[in-house]
Amino acid sequence: MKKxxxxxxxxxxxPKQKEAFEKEYANFLLSELLLDAMSEQNVSVRALSRASGISTSVIQNLRAMQPVNITLKTLNALLSSLGYELVARKGRxxxxLTKQSA
Structure with a gap:
């Protein structure tokens, strides 16, 4: 019996549809992470903007999964402002990559 x-x-x-899905999936995950962290910590877009130095429009676009080209610096600023650490991992x-306080 054939499945x-x-x-x-x-x-x-x-391959083209798979690549498009994978690109959008990463955007979806980032959007969900921001939404969850902001909701959990009761942080508004404006408060996150002030804390991270990132414009409200960039944050709103990320939350809405709108096309935004962000740098590692921007991603780091957003995540660290929400208490996350950005890391690169290979095996153990x-x-x-998070800015360390002096």
Missing amino acids: TKSTFERVMED HCVS
């Missing part, structure tokens, strides 16, 4: 592929499985077979080796 029928799901719509998702069929879409993922197309981990390097913090």
Whole structure:
């Protein structure tokens, strides 16, 4: 008996559609992280903007999954303002990319 592929499985077979999905999925995850952290900490867009030095329009666009090209510096400012640490990890080796306080 032949198993029928799901719509998702069929879409993922197309390299262009798979790449588009993966790009959008990263945007979705970042948006969800911001929404959850801001909600959990009761932080408004304006308060996060003041704390991070990032404009309210950039934060609003990230939350709404609108196209935004952000730098590592911007991402770091947003995440560290919400109490997150940005790290690069390979196996057991981990390097913090978060700005350290003096």
